[in-house]
Amino acid sequence: MNKCANMGFEFSDTIAGYVSDPVPADRSFKLTTRDGRVFAVKLADSCFAQIARNLDEPYMDCTGTIFEHTTDDRYLFAYGTFYPQDGDHVFEAQSLVFPGKSAANFRFEEPDWWIKQARSICDFFLRSQFRTHDKDSIDYSNYRTQLGLSGAQNKTMRQETDTISRMVYGMASAFLLTGEDIYLEVAEQGSVYLRERMRFYDTDEKIVYWYHGIDPVPGAPDHKVFASEFGDDYFAIPMYEQIYALAGPTQTYRITGDPAIMNDISLTMELFERFFLDKEQGGYFSHIDPVTLNPLSDELGNNKGRKNWNSVGDHAPAYLINLYLATGDPKHLEMLTYCADCICKYFPDYEKSPFVQERFFADWSHDKSWGWQQNRAVIGHNLKIAWNLMRINSLAPKDTYVELARKIGDIMPDYGMDRQRSGWYDVMERELRTGEEHHRFVWHDRKAWWQQEQAILAYQILYGLLGEEEYLKLARESAAFYNAFFLDHDDGAVYFNTLANGLPYLMGTERMKGSHSMSAYHSVELAYLSAVYINLLHTGKPLDLYFKPVPDGFPDGILRVCPDMLPLERVTLTEVEVDGKPWTDFDAERLTVKLPDCTERPKIRVRLISKKPQK
Amino acid sequence: MEIVFSEHNGVSVARITGDLDGNTAPAAETKILEAVTGHELIVLDMTECGYVSSAGLRVLLMLGKQFKTQNIRWALAGVSAEVADVMDMTGFSSFFIMCPDIAAAMQTLKEQ
Numbered sequence: 001m002n003k004c005a006n007m008g009f010e011f012s013d014t015i016a017g018y019v020s021d022p023v024p025a026d027r028s029f030k031l032t033t034r035d036g037r038v039f040a041v042k043l044a045d046s047c048f049a050q051i052a053r054n055l056d057e058p059y060m061d062c063t064g065t066i067f068e069h070t071t072d073d074r075y076l077f078a079y080g081t082f083y084p085q086d087g088d089h090v091f092e093a094q095s096l097v098f099p100g101k102s103a104a105n106f107r108f109e110e111p112d113w114w115i116k117q118a119r120s121i122c123d124f125f126l127r128s129q130f131r132t133h134d135k136d137s138i139d140y141s142n143y144r145t146q147l148g149l150s151g152a153q154n155k156t157m158r159q160e161t162d163t164i165s166r167m168v169y170g171m172a173s174a175f176l177l178t179g180e181d182i183y184l185e186v187a188e189q190g191s192v193y194l195r196e197r198m199r200f201y202d203t204d205e206k207i208v209y210w211y212h213g214i215d216p217v218p219g220a221p222d223h224k225v226f227a228s229e230f231g232d233d234y235f236a237i238p239m240y241e242q243i244y245a246l247a248g249p250t251q252t253y254r255i256t257g258d259p260a261i262m263n264d265i266s267l268t269m270e271l272f273e274r275f276f277l278d279k280e281q282g283g284y285f286s287h288i289d290p291v292t293l294n295p296l297s298d299e300l301g302n303n304k305g306r307k308n309w310n311s312v313g314d315h316a317p318a319y320l321i322n323l324y325l326a327t328g329d330p331k332h333l334e335m336l337t338y339c340a341d342c343i344c345k346y347f348p349d350y351e352k353s354p355f356v357q358e359r360f361f362a363d364w365s366h367d368k369s370w371g372w373q374q375n376r377a378v379i380g381h382n383l384k385i386a387w388n389l390m391r392i393n394s395l396a397p398k399d400t401y402v403e404l405a406r407k408i409g410d411i412m413p414d415y416g417m418d419r420q421r422s423g424w425y426d427v428m429e430r431e432l433r434t435g436e437e438h439h440r441f442v443w444h445d446r447k448a449w450w451q452q453e454q455a456i457l458a459y460q461i462l463y464g465l466l467g468e469e470e471y472l473k474l475a476r477e478s479a480a481f482y483n484a485f486f487l488d489h490d491d492g493a494v495y496f497n498t499l500a501n502g503l504p505y506l507m508g509t510e511r512m513k514g515s516h517s518m519s520a521y522h523s524v525e526l527a528y529l530s531a532v533y534i535n536l537l538h539t540g541k542p543l544d545l546y547f548k549p550v551p552d553g554f555p556d557g558i559l560r561v562c563p564d565m566l567p568l569e570r571v572t573l574t575e576v577e578v579d580g581k582p583w584t585d586f587d588a589e590r591l592t593v594k595l596p597d598c599t600e601r602p603k604i605r606v607r608l609i610s611k612k613p614q615k
Numbered sequence: 616m617e618i619v620f621s622e623h624n625g626v627s628v629a630r631i632t633g634d635l636d637g638n639t640a641p642a643a644e645t646k647i648l649e650a651v652t653g654h655e656l657i658v659l660d661m662t663e664c665g666y667v668s669s670a671g672l673r674v675l676l677m678l679g680k681q682f683k684t685q686n687i688r689w690a691l692a693g694v695s696a697e698v699a700d701v702m703d704m705t706g707f708s709s710f711f712i713m714c715p716d717i718a719a720a721m722q723t724l725k726e727q
Binding site: 203224299 | 636637668669670673676677680703704705706707709710
C-alpha cells in the first residue's frame, strides 16, 4: 500500500462538480463531485474560463465574468493543479468550462445544438473523403477507411464495408435532420457503391453477405477482401460486420424507400436467419465459416459456436429499429423482442458482477476466456443495452425490459463512470480480485467517444421515458463532458479518445478520425437521437425531419415519419410540406404521410411536436 | 457434371465436366476428396467446366482448406475466362493457383 502522505507532489487533474459557497473576493468556491466529495477551488491568477461551444462556433470566453457564472449549483469542469500543503493538497484551477450560460442552462439542450453538430461532422467527412461539397462530384473511389487527425488520407487504399456503411448512416441521418441534398446524395451513392463493390450475392443460397472490404486497384478489378482480416474474427464472417453493413443503407431506406436497398436488407437478413440463428438454443452466433457458412465449423477456432453482445444485441441499434420505423412490419418488431428477450434472459449476472456477461457458448454458458475479453466488461455495451431496451419497450412493452434498463442505469455510475471528472470509462474487469476495492481498468483509464455516446443516450432516453430527475442529471453530466472535451474545434469532427481528465489523447490509431470503428456513425447517431429525445421528450420543442422518397418506393405510398421508437401517445405530427407546399394527407397520430402520386421525387418536410414533454 | 480421375507423372488430375453449382458441388467435393487421398500433387482440370456458382466457389475453397490440412499442393487448370471473371469479381481468385492448362499446372506444382 502507498500512503496518501506519499502523494506529496504536484499533479494536475480535472474536477467536475456543482458550485457552492462562491467568494469572489477570495477568487474561490467549493465544488461538489457526483459522489458528494467537496473540493475547495482557488482560481489561479491566470485562470481563464469559457462556455462550451459547438463545432463551428467561435471560442466563447467568459474569463472576465467568472464569478457571474460560478453561482450556487452551477455545474462546471475545473482543470488545475493540486499542490501539497500542510500534509494535504490545495487545488488551483487554471481553466474552467461551463456547459451552459446559467445553472439551469445546458447549451446542448438548445433545439438545434445536435443538428448543427451532425451537420459539422458530416461536412468534415465530405471534405476528407471527397474534397467537395458539390453533390455532382462525389466519387467513392476516393473513399478511404483511414483518416488522420485532420482528415487527411494516408497511403492505405483499403475501403472497409462497415466504415462506408457507418458514414452512409451519418449522412442519411444528417439529411433527416437538415434536408440538405448533399448528405442524401452521399448516402445514396454509398448504398449503391456498397451493393456494386462490397456485396456477394450467393445465387445458390439466395442470400447476401458483405465483404470485409476492398482494395481498389486503378484500372483493374478490385482486390476483394473476402473474410475479416481482424485478429478477433480472422478468416470468418463475423455477425458484427454483417450487421454494420446494413446500418447506412437502412437509414437511407427510411428516407427513400428504394426497393434495391430493401432487397439487400432482406437477403442479408436471410443470411442471419438461415445461418447465424441458433434454432435450437436461441440467439445468433457471432461467426460463421466463410466456406461452409457453418457457425459450428472447427475452422472458426475460438469463434466456433459462440454468441456475444454484438451478435445478439447490435441488430436493434444498427439497423433493425430503423427498419421497423421505415416499414412498420410486425416481423421486425418480433425480431427486436426476440433479441431483447435473449438479452434479458441471459446477460444479467449480478450475483457475480455489476456488469452484464457479454460472451457465451452455444448453450449460453459463460465464455470467460475468449480473446481480449476474458472476464471483462465493455462499459458502453452495458449502457447500450439500457437505451435499446427502453426504445423497444416503447412499442413492445415488457416489465423485464424496463427492469434491466433501470438496473443498468442505476448501477453503472458507481462502476463505469468517472465520478471525479465525469465521462465514462472503456473496458473494466468484471470481478474484483482478492483484496481489491475497485474494479480494475483493463488497459487504461482513457475515455472513448463511442462509450460517451452510450451513456448520454442511456440517460437521455431513461429520463425522456421515465421522467426521473437523477437520469436527467446523469444525462447532463455525461453530455457536458462530451461536449466540453470531445469536439475538435481545430480540425473538425470528434476525438477518438481523451485522457481521464478530458484532454485529447492523440497517439497511434487513437489519433485518427477514420479507422475500423470510427466514421460518421456513433457521433451522428448520438446527434440524431439527442435531437429527437431532447426536443420531443424533454424540452418540448418541435422537430423537423426531411424525406425524399423514390416514386413507387414505399409500399402503398405510405411514408412513416416516426423519428424513433417513441411511445406514440407522446408525439404528434402537426405539419407536412411537399416540395415546400402544405400537404394535408397525413395521420397525425400514427405519424404517417400518404405520398402524392408523382414521377419526380418530392422532398417532404414534417414537423413533430411533443404532447407530453418532461419539462 | 462428371469427374474423371487420372494420373500423370505422380500428379493426380481430376477433370470436371459440366457445371459446378448448388446441385453438383457437394457430390463433387466428396468424390474429389475420396479420390485424391494419399496424393501430394493435385490438378483440378476445369477446361470443360463452363459455370461455377457461389456454391461451386465455396466447394473449391473448402477443397483448398482440406488439401492444406493434408499438406497437398494443388492448382486449377484451364479455368475459362468467364469463370475466372467470377473468381476475380468475388475475390476468390486470390485463394487459388490458376494455370492455363494441365502441363503448366503440373510444372507449377513441381516447382513449388
